[in-house]
Amino acid sequence: xxxxxxxxxxxxxxxxxxxxxxxxxxxxxxxxxxxxxxxxxxxxxxxxxxxxxxxxxxxxxxxxxxxxxxxxxxxxxxxxxxxxxxxxxxxxxxxxxxxxxxxxxxxxxxxxxxxxxxxxxxxxxxxxxxxxxxxxxxxxxxxxxxxxxxxxxxxxxxxxxxxxxxxxxxxxxxxxxxxxxxxxxxxxxxxxxxxxxxxxxxxxxxxxxxxxxxxxxxxxxxxxxxxxxxxxxxxxxxxxxxxxxxxxxxxxxxxxxxxxxxxxxxxxxxxxxxxxxxxxxxxxxxxxxxxxxxxxxxxxxxxxxxxxxxxxxxxxxxxxxxxxxxxxxxxxx
Amino acid sequence: xxxxxxxxxxxxxxxxxxxxxxxxxxxxxxxxxxxxxxxxxxxxxxxxxxxxxxxxxxxxxxxxxxxxxxxxxxxxxxxxxxxxxxxxxxxxxxxxxxxxxxxxxxxxxxxxxxxxxxxxxxxxxxxxxxxxxxxxxxxxxxxxxxxxxxxxxxxxxxxxxxxxxxxxxxxxxxxxxxxxxxxxxxxxxxxxxxxxxxxxxxxxxxxxxxxxxxxxxxxxxxxxxxxxxxxxxxxxxxxxxxxxxxxxxxxxxxxxxxxxxxxxxxxxxxxxxxxxxxxxxxxxxxxxxxxxxxxxxxxxxxxxxxxxxxxxxxxxxxxxxxxxxxxxxxxxxxxxxxxxxxxxxxxxxxxxxxxxxxxxxxxxxxxxxxxxxxxxxxxxxxxxxxxxxxxxxxxxxxxxxxxxxxxxxxxxxxxxxxxxxxxxxxxxxxxxxxxxxxxxxxxxxxxxxxxxxxxxxxxxxxxxxxxxxxxxxxxxxxxxxxxxxxxxxxxxxxxxxxxxxxxxxxxxxxxxxxxxxxxxxxxx
Numbered sequence: 001x002x003x004x005x006x007x008x009x010x011x012x013x014x015x016x017x018x019x020x021x022x023x024x025x026x027x028x029x030x031x032x033x034x035x036x037x038x039x040x041x042x043x044x045x046x047x048x049x050x051x052x053x054x055x056x057x058x059x060x061x062x063x064x065x066x067x068x069x070x071x072x073x074x075x076x077x078x079x080x081x082x083x084x085x086x087x088x089x090x091x092x093x094x095x096x097x098x099x100x101x102x103x104x105x106x107x108x109x110x111x112x113x114x115x116x117x118x119x120x121x122x123x124x125x126x127x128x129x130x131x132x133x134x135x136x137x138x139x140x141x142x143x144x145x146x147x148x149x150x151x152x153x154x155x156x157x158x159x160x161x162x163x164x165x166x167x168x169x170x171x172x173x174x175x176x177x178x179x180x181x182x183x184x185x186x187x188x189x190x191x192x193x194x195x196x197x198x199x200x201x202x203x204x205x206x207x208x209x210x211x212x213x214x215x216x217x218x219x220x221x222x223x224x225x226x227x228x229x230x231x232x233x234x235x236x237x238x239x240x241x242x243x244x245x246x247x248x249x250x251x252x253x254x255x256x257x258x259x260x261x262x263x264x265x266x267x268x269x270x271x272x273x274x275x276x277x278x279x280x281x282x283x284x285x286x287x288x289x290x291x292x293x294x295x296x297x298x299x300x301x302x303x304x305x306x307x308x309x310x311x312x313x314x315x316x317x318x319x320x321x322x323x324x325x326x327x328x329x330x331x332x333x
Numbered sequence: 334x335x336x337x338x339x340x341x342x343x344x345x346x347x348x349x350x351x352x353x354x355x356x357x358x359x360x361x362x363x364x365x366x367x368x369x370x371x372x373x374x375x376x377x378x379x380x381x382x383x384x385x386x387x388x389x390x391x392x393x394x395x396x397x398x399x400x401x402x403x404x405x406x407x408x409x410x411x412x413x414x415x416x417x418x419x420x421x422x423x424x425x426x427x428x429x430x431x432x433x434x435x436x437x438x439x440x441x442x443x444x445x446x447x448x449x450x451x452x453x454x455x456x457x458x459x460x461x462x463x464x465x466x467x468x469x470x471x472x473x474x475x476x477x478x479x480x481x482x483x484x485x486x487x488x489x490x491x492x493x494x495x496x497x498x499x500x501x502x503x504x505x506x507x508x509x510x511x512x513x514x515x516x517x518x519x520x521x522x523x524x525x526x527x528x529x530x531x532x533x534x535x536x537x538x539x540x541x542x543x544x545x546x547x548x549x550x551x552x553x554x555x556x557x558x559x560x561x562x563x564x565x566x567x568x569x570x571x572x573x574x575x576x577x578x579x580x581x582x583x584x585x586x587x588x589x590x591x592x593x594x595x596x597x598x599x600x601x602x603x604x605x606x607x608x609x610x611x612x613x614x615x616x617x618x619x620x621x622x623x624x625x626x627x628x629x630x631x632x633x634x635x636x637x638x639x640x641x642x643x644x645x646x647x648x649x650x651x652x653x654x655x656x657x658x659x660x661x662x663x664x665x666x667x668x669x670x671x672x673x674x675x676x677x678x679x680x681x682x683x684x685x686x687x688x689x690x691x692x693x694x695x696x697x698x699x700x701x702x703x704x705x706x707x708x709x710x711x712x713x714x715x716x717x718x719x720x721x722x723x724x725x726x727x728x729x730x731x732x733x734x735x736x737x738x739x740x741x742x743x744x745x746x747x748x749x750x751x752x753x754x755x756x757x758x759x760x761x762x763x764x765x766x767x768x769x770x771x772x773x774x775x776x777x778x779x780x781x782x783x784x785x786x787x788x789x790x791x792x793x794x795x796x797x798x799x800x801x802x803x804x805x806x807x808x809x810x811x812x813x814x815x816x817x818x819x820x821x822x823x824x825x826x827x828x829x830x831x832x833x834x835x836x837x838x839x840x841x842x843x844x845x846x847x848x849x850x851x852x853x854x855x856x857x
Contacts, residue, residue, distance in 0.1 A: 179721050181713045188710060192699045198658075198690060199711040199764065200682035259701065 004253040004305065008268040011301070015275050023282040031282075033160060035274050040162030041224055042244050043270040047173050048217035049245035050266040054177075055210045056190045056258025057106060057113035061098065061120030062218045062245055066238030067128035069094050069222035071137055074232060078142035088148065092219035098124070099215020103208025121242070128234040138231030152227040162224050166267075169217065174263040186210060191259030247298050248273055253305075272297070357382045358418055359433070359518060359549075365412035366399055366573075373399040374410070374573045381518055384547045386540060388564030388584075390554065392593055392811050392845070396573040397553050401520050404551075405437060406430035436511030438521045442503045444495050451478035451491040454510045481509040484546075485539055501532035508539065518549045525556060526645050537563050555643050555849055557589050569593055590845055602816055602836070603795050609633035609819070611669060612803030613655070613686070613772045618664030620650040623827025627664060630822055630829055632772060632803040637794055639818030640807045641844050647827040648807045649691060652774045655805075656688040657681040668771060682711060685771030689761050689778055691807075697761040700750040704742055705731035707749055708763045734763035739789060755786025762793060772803045779813060791817050815839045823847035 019026045045062050052059040073091045076082045098120065105116045139149075154161050177183040185206045188196040197203045226232060250256065251272055252265030276297055280290050357380035366374040374396045381387055391397050402408035403415070409424035416422075417433045425433070444453050451474050452459075460473040478491035487505045489498060495506065504524060511519045521540075525533045540550050540563050554560060560567055567579040569592035577592040579585075612634035617627040628651055632638050642648050654661040657675030666673050668684055675681035678688070690696040698707050708731045709716045716726045731745035738759045742752055749760055758778065765773060775794070779787045794817060798804050808814050814821055821833040823844055831847040833839055 175721070181717050181720050181722060184706070184710075184713060184722060188699050188702070188706075191701055192695075194696045195699050196710070198656075198678055198688065198696045200679040201710070202677075202679055259699075 002253070002262065002265075005262065005264050005268055007305070008252065008265065008272060008301075012268065012272050012275055015272070015279060019275070019279045019282055026278065026282055029158065031278070033155070033158060035278055036163040037160035037228070038274050038277075039271055040160055040164070040166035041221065041228060042241070042248065042274065043166040043267055044162075044169050044224065045214075045218050045221040045241070046245040046248040046266055046270050047169060047263060048214035048221075049242065050249035050252065050254050050261055050263070051173070051177070051186065052113070052210045052214045053246070053249050053254045053256060054186055054190045054258060054261045055207050056193070057207065057210065058117060058246070058256070059102070059211065059214045060114065060117040060242050061102070061124060062214070062221075063238040063241035063243075064121045064124035064128065065095060065098060065215070065218045066222045066225050066241060067232065067234050068124040068131070069219055070226045070232045070237055071128050071132050071234055073223060073226055074137050074139060075131070077145055078137075078139055081144070084145040084148040088223060091223050092216055095215040095217070095219025095222065096212055097215070098218075099212035100208070102215070103211035106211065107204035107208050125235075128237075132232075132234045134235060136231055136233045139227075148223075149227055152224050162228070165220070165224065169220075170263055170267050173213075177263055182206070182209070187259055189258075244270075244273060247294065251298055251301055359435075360416040361400070361403065361413070362416060363413035364400065364403055364410045364415075366403070366408060366410050372573050374403075376413070377570070377573070377575055379568060379575075381549045381551065383517065383549055384544050386544055386550045386552060386563050386565050388552050388554070388560035388567040389570070390557070390560060390567060390589055390593060391570035391576070392809075392841075395570040395593075397570055398522070399573075400570065401437070401522065401551070401553070404430065404435055404518075404520065431514060434515055434517035436514055436516035436519050438504060438507040438511065438519060438524055442500070442507060444503055444506060446496040447494075449492050449494050450482070450489065450498075450506050450509075451475050453495055453506055454478055454481065454513050477513070478509070481512050484512060485509055485542075499532075500527045501529075501535065504528075504536065505539070508543075512548075516548060518551065519543065520551045520553070522553045523555070523644075524552070525554065525559060526643075533559065557586055557849055560584065560589065561586070567592075590842060593841070593845060603792075605635055605637075605795075605819055606799040607635045607801065609636040610801075613805075614665075614667040615651075615655070616665045616667075618651065618654060618666070619662040620647060620654050620827070621659060621662065622650045623647050624662055626827030628824075628827070628829055632805050634771075634801050634803045635798055636819040637798050637804045637806055637817055639814040639821040640805055640824060641809075641811070641814045641821055642824035642830075642848050644809060646824040646848070648824050649776060651824070652688060652776050652805070652807060655681065655686060655772070655774055657686075658688075682768075685769055687765040687768070687770050687773045689758075689765065689773065689775045691776040691780070693758055693761050698749050698757060701748055703746045703748055704735070704740065704752075704760055704763075705745040707760050708734050708745075708767060711764050712768050730767050731763075734767055738763050738766070738793065753786075755782040755789075758782055758786070758790065762790070766793075766797070770797065770802050772805070773797060774805045774807070776807045777809065778806060779808075779810065787813075811841055811844065814844060815841065825849070 016026065025031055049059050049062060069091050072094065073087055076087045076090065077084060102113075102116050102120060105111045106113050151161055156164065177186065185196065185201050188199070188201060189203050189206050193203055225238065229237065248269035249261060249266050250269070252261065252267070252269030254261030254266065273294060276294055277290060279285075280287060280293055285293070360378070360380040362378055364374050364377045377396070377400060379387070379400070389397055399408060403410050404425070406425035406427040406429055414421050414423055415425055422429065445456065448456070455474055455477070460470040460477065461467050462470040475491045482489070482491060485505050485508060487502065489502055495503060498506065508519065524536060528536065537559065540552070543550060552560065552564060561584050564584060565581050567584050567589060569576045569578070569589065571593060579588055579592070610633060613632040615628055615630040617629065619625075619627050626647070628647070630651075640648050640651070650659065653659045655666065655675070657677045657680050660674070660676050666675070668686070673684055675684060675686060681688075694700060699710070705727055709727050713722065716723055716730065728745060734740070735742065735745055740759045740763065741756050749757055752760070778790055778794070782790070794804055794806065806813075806818065818839070821839060821844060822829050823831050823833070825848060833843060
């Protein structure tokens with residue numbers, strides 16, 4: 001665990017302790033279970049966005065993907081009567097397909113990730129609304145997917161399955177990012193693409209893969225989210241969710257310049273965001289202030305982190321200078 | 334403050350006339366500057382009079398740039414002083430240099446392509462109106478720009494976007510900017526390196542006009558013919574000292590070459606330990622920079638082939654083509670007799686062709702990563718089991734390379750950015766040496782590296798060659814080219830202008846003559 005992650009953990013515990021002191025409901029099993037459910041939902045796609053950010057890119061399209069993949073998913077199962085074993089791969093496959101398109105546009109056509117995924121955000125949202133003619137779609141009384149519903153929104157031993165899925169994704173992606181050759185390539189490409197290319201790393205492939213991972217995880221999260229809301233209003237479903245993901249990644253130590261970040265950090269960032277939301281709810285703060293609280297905490301968090309880093313660097317420089325002068329002075333005396 | 338247009342009038346007031354023979358208004362006296370391990374300048378003196386054109390010549394690294402940086406106020410000399418209009422300065426600051434009327438026309442032009450000509454000339458000094466609103470007075474801006482452009486007789490307008498201008502035209506914008514600053518001295522660093530013949534002639538005409546208007550010019554170039562055409566006087570630097578000066582009548586090709594060359598550089602050499610064998614053969618290779626020139630070259634296994642030539646002669650482009658960064662337009666490359674077409678660095682590396690790039694910080698290393706990660710970056714798969722990196726294998730390789738190349742770092746987990754230039758370069762070498770090289774291209778292997786690390790790197794080059802690797806060493810350092818190479822190829826404007834096979838023919842004269850492609854005898 002890095003110092004950064006430790007600091008984040010401490011912050012989560014402090015915020016949690018304050019909330020508990022003011023409203024003991026915070027630690028009740030029901031509240032913790034709900035929070036775990038939300039952490040799972042948001043954590044899965046935040047990891048995907050984090051991977052893209054580590055390559056120096058950004059993925060703004062995730063929230064709109066939830067709407068488009070979500071309506072297609074529900075429509076295929078309830079209205080078209082397709083088996084969930086078929087529809088689930090279709091949902092994730094759609095996310096992968098979008099990721100491939102983003103990746104190709106960014107690497108092959110040299111477009112800026114912000115522009116590509118911003119257009120994705122607009123296009124998928126528009127497509128979802130057109131697909132449903134702006135009508136809300138729900139699972140209603142359709143049946144035949146009880147297993148999937150249990151998998152997506154059920155609990156085992158009181159732990160929401162979303163959270164279990166998130167932990168599994170986090171562990172797998174943690175190994176991929178921090179232990180595998182591909183992960184090393186991701187960080188190298190994010191930090192210095194030219195040096196990576198000069199070392200024989202297939203940089204385009206690596207960058208495109210990051211968008212595919214983000215798309216795949218968004219497809220998976222879309223399914224969980226559909227069962228969480230149970231009905232989808234195409235114009236509002238998943239709005240701003242990409243910003244939660246970016247916020248979690250930034251809080252978790254990802255630099256938007258690329259090459260920095262960790263899965264643990266992103267996970268802790270997600271947890272902190274949910275704890276803050278919970279705090280707003282439990283302490284009776286008007287929910288309209290929700291975003292404002294979140295924004296303030298992210299701002300202060302990143303600011304503090306950078307100031308601390310600068311101070312550390314300055315201390316190191318001073319120490320090095322002292323060591324140098326100390327070794328020179330005896331000679332003069 | 335008088336405006337540039339009045340330069341002639343000022344002359345009348347002072348009652349002095351421009352041109353050679355006039356009293357110097359600017360003098361550098363006994364300037365010295367040392368960097369760790371290098372004496373850049375020692376006891377250098379230079380005087381400039383109004384309306385005088387001084388040619389400044391010397392090899393790459395002779396100290397020309399440092400001397401000009403002293404004039405520009407960017408580098409403070411360790412000793413000596415600078416006299417301007419009788420005032421003595423220990424060192425100049427940038428504003429002092431500007432106030433003295435010293436202006437630069439840089440090799441890499443410093444213009445904003447997204448702005449128009451007038452905006453570029455008056456950047457940071459825009460005429461304003463509207464008081465606290467600080468709006469740009471566009472009318473005055475263009476009115477002030479027009480006479481400057483007229484003075485240079487250019488064929489573009491004050492409103493032309495710089496992006497639409499050729500390099501030669503951009504240079505004129507820089508000169509106009511210098512004139513707008515009331516420049517009395519314009520320093521031109523390799524101004525013709527990317528100009529065509531007619532553009533060069535035009536520039537020489539402009540220099541003559543500037544001279545007539547009383548503006549002095551220091552003209553830095555490798556192209557001796559141009560010096561002959563425009564300079565009143567030539568000063569030659571060599572290894573940081575003034576090697577000599579030539580008056581107008583003495584300026585001749587042979588005399589300049591004689592001044593530029595110096596000592597015996599063969600002492601560094603260690604002979605190869607094995608017979609050279611066929612390695613990399615390049616035939617008819619054309620690159621983007623010189624699409625109409627073809628390169629033929631053979632780099633044998635077991636030898637160090639030095640590649641000399643001036644900056645911009647196409648050497649780096651050749652290296653990039655071999656390494657698959659910019660695939661060549663035409664031509665064949667053979668490795669051990671078999672044709673290869675590296676289209677990406679990845680493919681080149683798979684063939685055992687490695688590049689130690691010129692800019693190690695940008696292309697050779699991921700500076701924020703530890704030594705260990707940089708050393709294994711190109712060969713991660715050998716340090717992994719089933720796609721998972723084995724930390725112990727990585728550390729083992731890094732430690733082995735650290736010992737083998739004598740990389741001075743507290744630990745292999747230290748970030749590369751904290752190491753000295755020489756040790757950073759060794760990390761780049763360690764990356765490739767940990768693998769199985771067939772051909773290694775070194776682009777300026779010892780640039781910015783202290784003397785001790787230099788000789789270590791030369792020793793590594795020789796070890797590699799003796800192990801049967803073909804080595805191409807691109808270098809602008811004459812000492813290095815002559816002292817380390819088994820053979821020397823010289824490039825001039827996109828083609829090999831000559832190859833020196835015999836160490837007896839390794840002289841600075843021979844290399845330089847091929848590099849500037851003088852009409853003199855071609856070396857064997």
